[in-house]
Amino acid sequence: MLQGITSEAFILGCSAIGAGLAMIAGIGPGIGQGHAAGRGAEAVGRQPEAQADIVRTMLLGQAVAETTGIYGLIIAIILLFVRPLLTAYLNLGL
Amino acid sequence: MTIEFVVNIFGKTFIIPETIVNVWIIVIVLFIFALIVNRKVKKLKVDEKPSNFLNVIEMYVEMIDNLVKDTMGEKHVKSFGPYIFTLMTFLLFANLIGLIGLTPPTSDYSVTLTLALITFTLTQFFGLKNNGFVGYLKGFTEPIALLTPLNVIGEIANPVSLSFRLFGNIMSGVLIMTLVYNAVGFFAPLVAPPLHAYFDIFSGVLQSFIFTMLTMVFIGGNLD
Numbered sequence: 001m002l003q004g005i006t007s008e009a010f011i012l013g014c015s016a017i018g019a020g021l022a023m024i025a026g027i028g029p030g031i032g033q034g035h036a037a038g039r040g041a042e043a044v045g046r047q048p049e050a051q052a053d054i055v056r057t058m059l060l061g062q063a064v065a066e067t068t069g070i071y072g073l074i075i076a077i078i079l080l081f082v083r084p085l086l087t088a089y090l091n092l093g094l
Numbered sequence: 095m096t097i098e099f100v101v102n103i104f105g106k107t108f109i110i111p112e113t114i115v116n117v118w119i120i121v122i123v124l125f126i127f128a129l130i131v132n133r134k135v136k137k138l139k140v141d142e143k144p145s146n147f148l149n150v151i152e153m154y155v156e157m158i159d160n161l162v163k164d165t166m167g168e169k170h171v172k173s174f175g176p177y178i179f180t181l182m183t184f185l186l187f188a189n190l191i192g193l194i195g196l197t198p199p200t201s202d203y204s205v206t207l208t209l210a211l212i213t214f215t216l217t218q219f220f221g222l223k224n225n226g227f228v229g230y231l232k233g234f235t236e237p238i239a240l241l242t243p244l245n246v247i248g249e250i251a252n253p254v255s256l257s258f259r260l261f262g263n264i265m266s267g268v269l270i271m272t273l274v275y276n277a278v279g280f281f282a283p284l285v286a287p288p289l290h291a292y293f294d295i296f297s298g299v300l301q302s303f304i305f306t307m308l309t310m311v312f313i314g315g316n317l318d
Contacts, residue, residue, distance in 0.1 A: 056307075059300065059303070059304065060304060060307055060308070060311075063259065063300075063301075063304040063308070064308075066259065067255045067258070067259055070255075070258050070259050070262035070263070071255075071258065073262045073266055074258055074261075074262055077265065077266075077269075
């Protein structure tokens with residue numbers, strides 16, 4: 001079944017699968033940011049007068065929690081557009 | 095719309111990408127803008143009410159000053175206010191430039207890494223200045239000496255995560271907008287505006303706010 005596929009095409013396909021797998025990292029920040037937003041809503045409900053401070057702190061915390069997801073995104077973008085694996089294969093000179 | 099320059103220096107060819115050209119455009123626009131505001135402020139009389147334009151500028155400057163005061167303390171407003179103000183204004187223009195069809199400079203990793211390295215250098219400089227050389231090195235061995243490698247890695251991870259956060263957010267917005275424009279074709283005027291509202295305005299303003307805020311927190315943590 002693999003006979004009609006060149007090595008380059010196989011590496012490109014595997015890179016695409018790897019990029020998709022890397023984006024699984026998006027689950028974590030989603031849960032974390034949702035949790036922070038829920039707690040923020042609770043805090044605003046308890047202390048409506050401190051809303052500006054609560055929203056600012058919440059957004060800052062969410063941005064920090066987002067970092068791991070962004071790392072996954074960067075890996076995916078590099079795999080798709082920079083194609084380091086294909087370059088490495090071509091440099092092997094097989 | 096893309097503007098690119100090809101420069102020949104000593105027989106080598108350098109391509110200056112459009113994101114760098116856009117940085118120049120923003121710098122020139124902000125420079126002219128600052129000159130205009132400066133001239134208007136100097137002409138102002140004490141007993142006359144300021145115009146609407148100057149009122150908005152004053153509100154913006156006061157907002158940033160209050161932000162610096164809340165995060166870093168009252169006495170650092172004079173020394174760090176101008177830098178934070180410049181950073182915030184530049185990032186706002188850089189992230190919102192996607193609205194007029196240019197590529198945001200922050201979707202180029204070199205721009206965000208430069209800004210993050212400025213923050214990193216300032217952080218380390220004030221850490222050295224305020225704790226002394228021995229105290230600065232001692233700060234890495236806390237709470238126990240076993241954790242020194244982790245502390246060093248954690249310190250180096252700050253500029254990396256700071257630059258990747260801004261870059262990743264803006265870059266993913268640009269990518270998704272390009273995919274949408276290619277996919278919908280003639281229906282782009284119907285589909286694109288809400289996406290522009292999210293990716294350019296909401297995400298852009300939020301990310302520039304967060305970048306400035308984290309810069310203030312990092313530097314403020316090493317000030318006395």
